[in-house]
Amino acid sequence: MSDWIEEAEMNGGAGEVSHRKGMNLDQRKQLVERNYQLFAQKYDGFITELSKLVARVNNLPPHVREPFGKLEARPKKSKLDNHLFILSSSYRFRKRKAKGLFGWFSYRSYKHIRVIYFSVSKIEGKVDVEVKDYVLEKHRLGAKGEDKSTLHDHLLGETPMVELNREIARVVIDWLVFKSETQALPFSLNLK
DSSP states (O other), X not given: OOOHHHHHHHTTOHHHHHXXXXXXXXXXXXXHHHHHHHHHHHHHXXXXXXXXXXXXXXXXXXXXXXXXXXXXXXXXXOTTOOOEEEEEEEEEEEEEOOSSTTGGGOEEXXXXXXXXXXXXXXXXXXXXXXXXXXXXXXXXXXXXXXOOOOXXXXXXXXXXXXXXXHHHHHHHHHHXXXXXXXXXXSSEEEEO
């Protein structure tokens, strides 16, 4: 029986790779923490403004909040301790199924979901932004539908912290309540 595992570990195998990854994670955490310490007031002010706007929107009468219902906003823990904040909304709709002779008599159900993530970047003075815009078709369990496609955008980008302000918060809320399109977001975003 050979001792190839021990030899691989001695020659820089799995143990060293995981050690390097751990150091890399620690370095990134330190960069994120340093960035946060420098711009904590600006970032926290922006997140607070978003939270206030979400609360105002959710307190509106139900007929004004159509079609999206309520917005969700919450912080989330992450490995990098990057002060991740998530905002989301969705609405359901039905569309006629136009295929076939009796297609006009049946409908397909869809759910349109919008999610935006803000987190402190490891790059000094930047905030990471992630945008997801999905239209998902509802399928019954066990049914074999002919069209399983979904329309979606998954975009990543970053923006300078100094540019985060009340106007940008309002643009984000407008996007979440389906009053504007993804192109209206003031961030430089690229497809993932």
